[in-house]
Amino acid sequence: MWFGKKTEAKKPVDYYLAGRDGTLTEFEEAFATLQKQRDPRTQMDRLFKGIVDGFYAGRPESLQTVLAQPQRFSYDYNPHWYNDPGYSYGYTDRATVKVTEQVAKLVKGAPAGSNGAAIVSRAFGRVAKDQLQARLAETLYDILRSYGKDHDLINAVLDAGADPNAPDLSGNAGSITARAVALDMPRAVLQMFYDHGADFDVARGYMERHKWGESHIDRLESYRAKVTGTAQKQAVQSEELLIQLAETVVDLTQRVAELEAARQGQKPGKKTSRERNPRP
Numbered sequence: 317m318w319f320g321k322k323t324e325a326k327k328p329v330d331y332y333l334a335g336r337d338g339t340l341t342e343f344e345e346a347f348a349t350l351q352k353q354r355d356p357r358t359q360m361d362r363l364f365k366g367i368v369d370g371f372y373a374g375r376p377e378s379l380q381t382v383l384a385q386p387q388r389f390s391y392d393y394n395p396h397w398y399n400d401p402g403y404s405y406g407y408t409d410r411a412t413v414k415v416t417e418q419v420a421k422l423v424k425g426a427p428a429g430s431n432g433a434a435i436v437s438r439a440f441g442r443v444a445k446d447q448l449q450a451r452l453a454e455t456l457y458d459i460l461r462s463y464g465k466d467h468d469l470i471n472a473v474l475d476a477g478a479d480p481n482a483p484d485l486s487g488n489a490g491s492i493t494a495r496a497v498a499l500d501m502p503r504a505v506l507q508m509f510y511d512h513g514a515d516f517d518v519a520r521g522y523m524e525r526h527k528w529g530e531s532h533i534d535r536l537e538s539y540r541a542k543v544t545g546t547a548q549k550q551a552v553q554s555e556e557l558l559i560q561l562a563e564t565v566v567d568l569t570q571r572v573a574e575l576e577a578a579r580q581g582q583k584p585g586k587k588t589s590r591e592r593n594p595r596p
Contacts, residue, residue, distance in 0.1 A: 335366020432472030
């Protein structure tokens with residue numbers, strides 16, 4: 317016989333609903349709870365699916381916060397796997413939430429007739445203004461690698477303001493267009509880049525500075541010709557190099573004159589006796 321107070325079993329949390337219907341604080345609490353679990357992958361996937369659907373249900377704050385602070389929303393995947401030296405492979409210990417994956421789910425799951433660029437812009441609504449361009453550029457590059465055939469997704473990020481000439485995290489301008497060429501993207505993708513301001517000269521400069529092979533440069537020039545309708549450009553010497561060459565020519569001319577004068581046993585510019593007193 318049970319004499320104690322009867323307690324009801326605690327109802328399990330539906331993490332999908334916590335993400336879709338919960339407030340930002342409730343989402344953060346749900347995330348923190350799952351973070352402590354041994355293997356949270358399945359429920360984490362449900363939680364993040366919930367915040368994507370919640371974005372379209374009028375509660376965008378949770379997803380906007382994730383996209384603004386992706387490093388904060390990382391979690392352990394199954395740490396005992398990778399800590400076991402006898403295990404040949406395993407998941408990484410920390411997995412940053414992939415911004416690109418969330419953006420792709422948003423655009424792909426948008427209601428028919430939605431404006432992809434407006435969706436991306438709203439999704440990045442909590443990113444600091446001084447970080448927005450870098451975040452868009454990083455997302456654009458990741459989309460090229462993971463969703464290169466999804467032209468609508470690429471165009472949505474470009475229309476949202478991503479600059480194909482923007483410097484990468486190391487400050488190198490032109491790297492995104494250069495890597496689009498290296499990934500052998502369809503011509504339509506490079507056309508979209510060009511329509512959004514991509515500069516093939518900047519991309520070529522990036523390749524040359526980082527000593528990319530001639531095959532990559534030739535491929536870039538092939539894209540340039542197809543996209544812009546212009547012939548392949550030859551490398552143009554800079555004004556500074558031309559000045560240096562001109563100075564070198566002057567120095568060499570002077571040196572030749574000095575050597576010739578020395579050979580004849582006279583100082584440059586000094587007339588010989590015959591030149592001073594020519595015969596009548």
